[in-house]
Structure formats: C-alpha cells, structure tokens
Amino acid sequence: MKIIDAHIHCCSSPYFDQIAEEAAHVNTTEHLRTVFQEEEIVHGIVMGNQTLDLSYHQYPEFLSYCIGLDSSCLNARSLAASIDKVEQHLQRKNCVGIKLYPGYNSQYVFDTAYFPxxxxxxxxxxxxxxxxGDTAGTGGLLKYSHPLTIDEVAVAFPQVTFVMCHLGNPWIVDGIAVVDKNENVAADLSGLFEGMVDPKKTQEKSKGYLEHLRTWLGYLDQYDKLLYGTDWPLVNIPNYIDFIKSIIPEAYYEDVFYKNALRVYRPANIS
Ligand SMILES: [Zn+2]
Incomplete structure (x- = not known):
C-alpha cells in the first residue's frame, strides 16, 4: 500500500537526535529515505521550523514542505514583516502550504494579524x-492550541483548507466537532503517541485511549478528511503505521494513508 506521511519534521538538533534514537531511528535524511522505501512511503510533508530563509528550506525530491511560522522565526511584531518571505515560499512548487504553531507563539489563530x-x-x-493540542515542553500555552480556535478561521475563510494537526489531542472530541462541522477542515493523525512502543502492550495498556479514538473517529465517519502522519522523528514509523491501522476501518486505509494527503497537499511528481 502506497503511503504519504503528511507530517514530519526535518530539524538537526541534539533534541531531535535524541527523540529519534528513543524511537529506534536515526535523525538523518538518508535514514528517513531508507525507512520510506522499506515501508512504501512515497512522499513526506515537512512541517517547517526554525527560519523563513529560502536557502534553508531545501529538500530531496521525496519531500515537500509547509513553510512554518514557529516561535523561533516569528513573534507578534514580526508577523506582518514576514508576509513577503512566506509568499516567496508559496511560489515554489515543493512548498505545499503554511504551518502555524499558535501554542508556541502565544497568538490565537483567529487573531487578525494572521489574516494576510x-x-x-x-x-x-x-x-x-x-x-x-498538547505542546512539547512547558514553554507553550495550551489555550492557544485548543482545536476549537480553528472553528472561527474556518468560517471566516471558507475557501481555505485548514489541517488540524494531531486532531487536537487530547481534546479529541472538540477536534472532531470542528472537523465535523466545517467542510474546509481536515485533520492529521500524527503525534497521538511518542517513541517506540510494544504494539501488544500498547493495545492492552492504552485500551481506553484506543477505544476513545475509534469511537470518535467512527462518530465523525468522514475518513476522507483524516491524513496519516507521524511527527517524525517522534515515533517509530512501522509501529505508527500499525497503530493507525488499528484505529481506522480497513476499507479506508487507502484514503487515510494516501489519497487524502494527495488531495489536500497536492505534492508534485506523484500520483
Ligand atoms: Zn509536528
């Protein structure tokens, strides 16, 4: 089965190297390429971090990227100043979207500063x-990353597709409500757990969590709006494929693992 990983990070830092190791991976593009080939993952969408510099965002052909406005390159004052830079990224074929990090920027996504x-x-x-949903570390503020905040921008910008990363986890029910109500909101299923796990033990230990996910995904019943993603290098990739397979009905594997990301991000050179 062909797969698109709709949510990965390509950052070289001791922090990312360590979490890759904890997930039994190595935080290099070459290792990622090998794992992709082994698992039939034909493309990955990088969620950009660290800088808006055009020269920094160079990726091999099996990756596209969303230009990311994270807290290291953006604050309330620089928001307006960065618009031209972001436009230059969007003019590139391999830049397939914009990524926002409101929980780390302390700015609600419905703030008019984001409207441009x-x-x-x-x-x-x-x-x-x-x-x-949840933020990494203790520096972020959860009120800014609550999934309900997307409702307002989804209504204000009906022609824009919004992707709710991590389905608002752990506010899964709130996330589902926003995806359900708004035609222009999809969600990726990345980052629902971290690291390397024993699938059998997880099924047992996290029984309630898995049931909760299955229940609410079933309630939503819109498998054309859910995108497979990992948050690489946070998780072990073969593990994560098995995990997502365990919460999605088999009839929708092709949509969730491949077709939906193809439709939403439209990465070049794959079909
Ligand atoms: Zn991420």
Whole structure:
C-alpha cells in the first residue's frame, strides 16, 4: 500500500537526535529515505521550523514542505514583516502550504494579524496546517492550541483548507466537532503517541485511549478528511503505521494513508 506521511519534521538538533534514537531511528535524511522505501512511503510533508530563509528550506525530491511560522522565526511584531518571505515560499512548487504553531507563539489563530497569511493561502490555493493540542515542553500555552480556535478561521475563510494537526489531542472530541462541522477542515493523525512502543502492550495498556479514538473517529465517519502522519522523528514509523491501522476501518486505509494527503497537499511528481 502506497503511503504519504503528511507530517514530519526535518530539524538537526541534539533534541531531535535524541527523540529519534528513543524511537529506534536515526535523525538523518538518508535514514528517513531508507525507512520510506522499506515501508512504501512515497512522499513526506515537512512541517517547517526554525527560519523563513529560502536557502534553508531545501529538500530531496521525496519531500515537500509547509513553510512554518514557529516561535523561533516569528513573534507578534514580526508577523506582518514576514508576509513577503512566506509568499516567496508559496511560489515554489515543493512548498505545499503554511504551518502555524499558535501554542508556541502565544497568538490565537483567529487573531487578525494572521489574516494576510490566510489570504495568501487562498491566492495560492494551498492549505494552512495548524498545530493543535498538547505542546512539547512547558514553554507553550495550551489555550492557544485548543482545536476549537480553528472553528472561527474556518468560517471566516471558507475557501481555505485548514489541517488540524494531531486532531487536537487530547481534546479529541472538540477536534472532531470542528472537523465535523466545517467542510474546509481536515485533520492529521500524527503525534497521538511518542517513541517506540510494544504494539501488544500498547493495545492492552492504552485500551481506553484506543477505544476513545475509534469511537470518535467512527462518530465523525468522514475518513476522507483524516491524513496519516507521524511527527517524525517522534515515533517509530512501522509501529505508527500499525497503530493507525488499528484505529481506522480497513476499507479506508487507502484514503487515510494516501489519497487524502494527495488531495489536500497536492505534492508534485506523484500520483
Ligand atoms: Zn509536528
């Protein structure tokens, strides 16, 4: 089965190297390429971090990227100043969207300061991915990353597709409500757990959590709006494929693992 990983990170830092190791991986592009080939993952969508510099965002052909406005390159004052830079990224073929990190930027996604970015997304017909749910470390603020915050921008910008990253985990029910109500909101299923896990033990230990996910995904019953993603290098990839297979009905594997990401991000050179 062909797969697109709709949510990965390519950052070289001791932190990312360590979490890759904990997931039994090595944080290099070459290792990622090998794992992709082994698992039939034909493409990956990088969620950009660290800088808006055009020269930094160079990726091999099996990866596309969303230009990311994270806290290391953006604050309330620099938001307006960065619009031209972001537009230059969106003009590139391998830049397939914008990624926002409101929980780390301490700015709600419905703040009008973001509106020019949504206008850009509309103009270039590329989606806006938004980190929702729990934040890594203790520096972020959860109120900014709650999935309900997407409802307001989804209504204000009906022509823009928004991707709710991590389905708002652990606010799964709230996330589902927003995806259910808004035609233009999809969700990726990355980061629902971290590291390397024993699948059997997880099925036992996290029985309630898995049942909760199955129940609410079933309630939503819109498998054309869910995208497989890992949050690489946070998880072990073969593990994560098995995990997602365990919470999605088999009839929808092709949609969730491949077709939906192809439709939402439209990466070049694959079909
Ligand atoms: Zn991520």
């Amino acid at each position: 970015y949504y206008e850009l997304a509309k103009t270039y017909d590329k989606p806006v991915a938004i980190h929702t």
